[in-house]
Amino acid sequence: MRTENSTLPELLAPAGDKDALISAIASGADAVYFGTDLFNARIRANNFNLDEAREAIMLCHAHGVKAFVTLNIAIYDKEIPRVLEYVKSLYESGVDALIVADLGVMRLVKRYFPDLEIHASTQASAHNLDGVNMLASLGCKRVVVARELDKNSISHICSGTDTEIEIFVHGAHCMSVSGQCLMSYAMGGRSGNRGECAQPCRLPYTLGKRSFYPLSLKDMSLAGHIHEIIDTGVASLKIEGRMKSSDYVGGTVSAWRRLLDEKRNATKGDFEYLEGLFSRQGFTDGYFTSKINESMLGIRSEENKAQTKAQGTAKMELERPKINLYARLILGERASLRVTDGKREAIAYADVVEEAISSPMSREDIAKSLSKLGATPYALGTLEIEKSDNIIVRVSSLNALRREAISALLSPKREKKTIEHVAKMRKRNSRKIRSALFSRLDQIPQNSDYFDIVYIYADRYEKNEKINGICLPPVILDYEWDEIEAKMTQAREDGVKYALVSNIGQIERARAHGFTLVADFRFNAFNGESIDALLELGVDDMILSPELSLPQVRDLPAGSVIAYGAFPVMTTHKCIIKESVGCEKCKTYLTDRTGAPLFCEGIFGHRNIIYNSVPIYMADKQEDISSYSWHFIFSDEKRDECYEIIEAYKNKSSTSKRIRRIKS
Numbered sequence: 001m002r003t004e005n006s007t008l009p010e011l012l013a014p015a016g017d018k019d020a021l022i023s024a025i026a027s028g029a030d031a032v033y034f035g036t037d038l039f040n041a042r043i044r045a046n047n048f049n050l051d052e053a054r055e056a057i058m059l060c061h062a063h064g065v066k067a068f069v070t071l072n073i074a075i076y077d078k079e080i081p082r083v084l085e086y087v088k089s090l091y092e093s094g095v096d097a098l099i100v101a102d103l104g105v106m107r108l109v110k111r112y113f114p115d116l117e118i119h120a121s122t123q124a125s126a127h128n129l130d131g132v133n134m135l136a137s138l139g140c141k142r143v144v145v146a147r148e149l150d151k152n153s154i155s156h157i158c159s160g161t162d163t164e165i166e167i168f169v170h171g172a173h174c175m176s177v178s179g180q181c182l183m184s185y186a187m188g189g190r191s192g193n194r195g196e197c198a199q200p201c202r203l204p205y206t207l208g209k210r211s212f213y214p215l216s217l218k219d220m221s222l223a224g225h226i227h228e229i230i231d232t233g234v235a236s237l238k239i240e241g242r243m244k245s246s247d248y249v250g251g252t253v254s255a256w257r258r259l260l261d262e263k264r265n266a267t268k269g270d271f272e273y274l275e276g277l278f279s280r281q282g283f284t285d286g287y288f289t290s291k292i293n294e295s296m297l298g299i300r301s302e303e304n305k306a307q308t309k310a311q312g313t314a315k316m317e318l319e320r321p322k323i324n325l326y327a328r329l330i331l332g333e334r335a336s337l338r339v340t341d342g343k344r345e346a347i348a349y350a351d352v353v354e355e356a357i358s359s360p361m362s363r364e365d366i367a368k369s370l371s372k373l374g375a376t377p378y379a380l381g382t383l384e385i386e387k388s389d390n391i392i393v394r395v396s397s398l399n400a401l402r403r404e405a406i407s408a409l410l411s412p413k414r415e416k417k418t419i420e421h422v423a424k425m426r427k428r429n430s431r432k433i434r435s436a437l438f439s440r441l442d443q444i445p446q447n448s449d450y451f452d453i454v455y456i457y458a459d460r461y462e463k464n465e466k467i468n469g470i471c472l473p474p475v476i477l478d479y480e481w482d483e484i485e486a487k488m489t490q491a492r493e494d495g496v497k498y499a500l501v502s503n504i505g506q507i508e509r510a511r512a513h514g515f516t517l518v519a520d521f522r523f524n525a526f527n528g529e530s531i532d533a534l535l536e537l538g539v540d541d542m543i544l545s546p547e548l549s550l551p552q553v554r555d556l557p558a559g560s561v562i563a564y565g566a567f568p569v570m571t572t573h574k575c576i577i578k579e580s581v582g583c584e585k586c587k588t589y590l591t592d593r594t595g596a597p598l599f600c601e602g603i604f605g606h607r608n609i610i611y612n613s614v615p616i617y618m619a620d621k622q623e624d625i626s627s628y629s630w631h632f633i634f635s636d637e638k639r640d641e642c643y644e645i646i647e648a649y650k651n652k653s654s655t656s657k658r659i660r661r662i663k664s
């Protein structure tokens, strides 16, 4: 069971279903997180419905465990009223925090439920100190930082902010930087940002001459770094696994509980036990220790599966905690019931106790009503009744007393709210500009004056009369700013006006240089509220996600559509290319099972971008997007191809190449 030790970070466990929840609590989790069947990033987990969520929250609270609910997907505009109803229901059920990815949802929760804690999901892509502080300014009390961070980056963030920092310590890794993966969406229409990830990263690919699993990472485990983790100053340690069994949850949580309580690193034996519960050819700590290489890759082998089967654990059960009840039923006073579990207490009141006209209530009658605890997580300890003779109290009043007192013991008192959210009438801004991001300087063609803004990646910036914008790379860790700062200074001196920012942790610095800011599609601004949030943070305009359909774009008050180009489907913290063809040019093609080539290029920080195999092409469908600003993405196109594409848009030409359209 859980031990009281205030110097330790919180141990946070997943609960994909009721059995996993029970295992997590019984194994010593300080807090659990789960999704419901609404608005969460694991729609394939069993999840809870709203009533089950309420029960789950009560069960947690009865055992002194906190309950967080995931609301960590991007939300469409038309879903906002339902999201608010949903939050209201969770709020009234006593949820301790919501785990939120969408900037618009953060804003709404802060507006309507100011006393409800918000945790920024790892899907919000915070990987540096500025990002954490920006999310705090939007109302987040805690930020779950990117899984790719190394130990020093985590320590740096923790020492630079009062915001609670949560890290993943055990469980599945995504190959893509969290919140920046469009691969599942691009390949089969199942959006990771909407909780529908089909895990194409776990499939084989061909890279150079090799066919292997270059996108499948081993599960992480930082169980060998307990002291270092505690020293970073993080507030919470998250175990991944809402899709995993209750055996996995129970075993993993108890192992971590033990390591934390004993303040020791996992031994070989501990790792064998953890691997037996679930692994993909062992574990990796590569990001935490900055040892980023091919040994991080792994798949779920037959051997691993056999290992897990062999190690079944017993189903866990929870004892009901005992509570003591004190009823006070004195003639002429309000009836009251005080309950305590030994640590906390709560009291509820009912009507004034009246004199019985015919048959007074017996002590037994009263005890019978008050001790009905079957629907609660508790068992009865003692029941004391202080009463006058010859009184009558309605059974319904006694039942209400019991329910109210126990409910107050289980959850903080929260007012019933009436939310009157009136969707803002929004008129789309009439701005129609054309912008383009070129990956390399040598791509920019003669006719680039077709664009109002021409961006180049900041680290590749050189003075050039065609360029009036820089694009900040998708990930800039705190120790990587110097190079980018120098480029920003240089670009401003050369008169470059625009900065395309890729992450919430870049807004502040780019603004300080005096750039006009445009937020890239990487912000996943799916709704008007998130667009308003970005505008308030100082962004002037934004590129909309390629996941949005034309009718969804129409609902939004601002933003460019991606009118041309293969868009990035993954941004990886590690160089995949190195492992097959070497990094001489750090460019290659990854071939998927259908034979489609996905362009991969090395970018700032020796990360990789993997692009969709088929570009968006709308030159001959311009009337569909004529009322919006347009953004073009050039990735592996050569300069003359870029030239031809621009001419095609000038002439509204069709093409015989494989293309994709913006969803209509």
Ligand SMILES: [Zn+2]
Pocket (backbone or CB within 6 Å): 575, 576, 577, 578, 582, 583, 586, 602, 606
């Ligand atoms: Zn490379």
